Amino acid sequence: xxxxxxxxxxxxxxxRDAAAALKWLAAAFGFEEQLVVPGPDNTIAxxxxxxxxxxxxxxxxxxxxFGAQGVMAPYVYVRDIDAHCxxxxxxxxxxxxxxxxxxxGSRDYSARDPEGYVWSFGTYRPSPSR
Numbered sequence: 677x678x679x680x681x682x683x684x685x686x687x688x689x690x691x692r693d694a695a696a697a698l699k700w701l702a703a704a705f706g707f708e709e710q711l712v713v714p715g716p717d718n719t720i721a722x723x724x725x726x727x728x729x730x731x732x733x734x735x736x737x738x739x740x741x742f743g744a745q746g747v748m749a750p751y752v753y754v755r756d757i758d759a760h761c762x763x764x765x766x767x768x769x770x771x772x773x774x775x776x777x778x779x780x781g782s783r784d785y786s787a788r789d790p791e792g793y794v795w796s797f798g799t800y801r802p803s804p805s806r
Contacts, residue, residue, distance in 0.1 A: 681729075683729065683730055683731060686731050686732070686733050687732055687733070687748065687750050688732075688733040688734065688735075689732070689733075689734045689748060689750070689793060690734065690735055690736065690737045690738070691734060691735075691736065691737065691791050692736070692737050692791060693736075693791070694719065694720035694723065694734055694735055694736040694737075695718070695720060696790070697734060697789070697790070697791065698712065698720070698723055698725065698734070700767065700768075700789065700790055701725060701732075701789070702725070703767045704763065704764045704767035704768065704769045704787070704789070705727075705752070705760070705763075705764060705769075705787075705795065705797075706727065706754075706760070706763065707725035707726065707727050707732060708725060708726045708727070709723070709724075709725060709726075710724040710725060710726045710731065711723060711724040712724075715735070715736060719735070719736035719738075720734070720735045720736045721735055721736070722735050723735060727752060728753070730752070732750070748793060749793070749794045749795070749796060750793070750795050750796070751795075751796045751797070751798065752795065752796070752797050752798075753797075753798065753799070753800070753801045754797050754798070754799070755799065757775045757783045757784065757785055757797060757798065757799060758775050758783075760785075760797055761774075761775050761785045761787070761797070764787045765787075768790075769787040769788065769789065770787060770788040771785065771786070771787050772786045772787060772788050772794060773785055773786035773796075778798075778800070780800065781799075781800065782798040782799045782800030783798060783799045784796060784797065784798035784799075784800070785797055785798075
């Protein structure tokens with residue numbers, strides 16, 4: 677087992693308008709741009725967004741490698757669900773599940789982004805050591 681604390685799982689989403697997605701994810705959900713690599717024809721070849729100690733990778737839809745936009749439902753740990761939900765709503769997110777308490781001790785909500793991905797946010801924080 678390694679003692680390296682860097683993440684080992686990096687979700688990767690593909691957007692039809694990746695540049696707009698970068699801006700929207702920052703405004704609505706609080707992600708911070710870390711790296712953006714432009715691609716041909718005003719596309720994004722690769723981008724990395726930071727959220728706490730985690731990294732989300734994204735880029736433009738490319739039929740040659742990744743196929744069309746896929747189905748994925750990222751889950752992100754946040755401390756204050758209600759404030760985060762209010763921020764997302766103010767930025768235009770469609771809230772598909774209002775903040776609620778779960779049977780397993782988390783407080784969660786879910787929101788749809790402009791390209792249809794459903795993001796879940798909650799206070800549950802899985803750990804590999806469990």
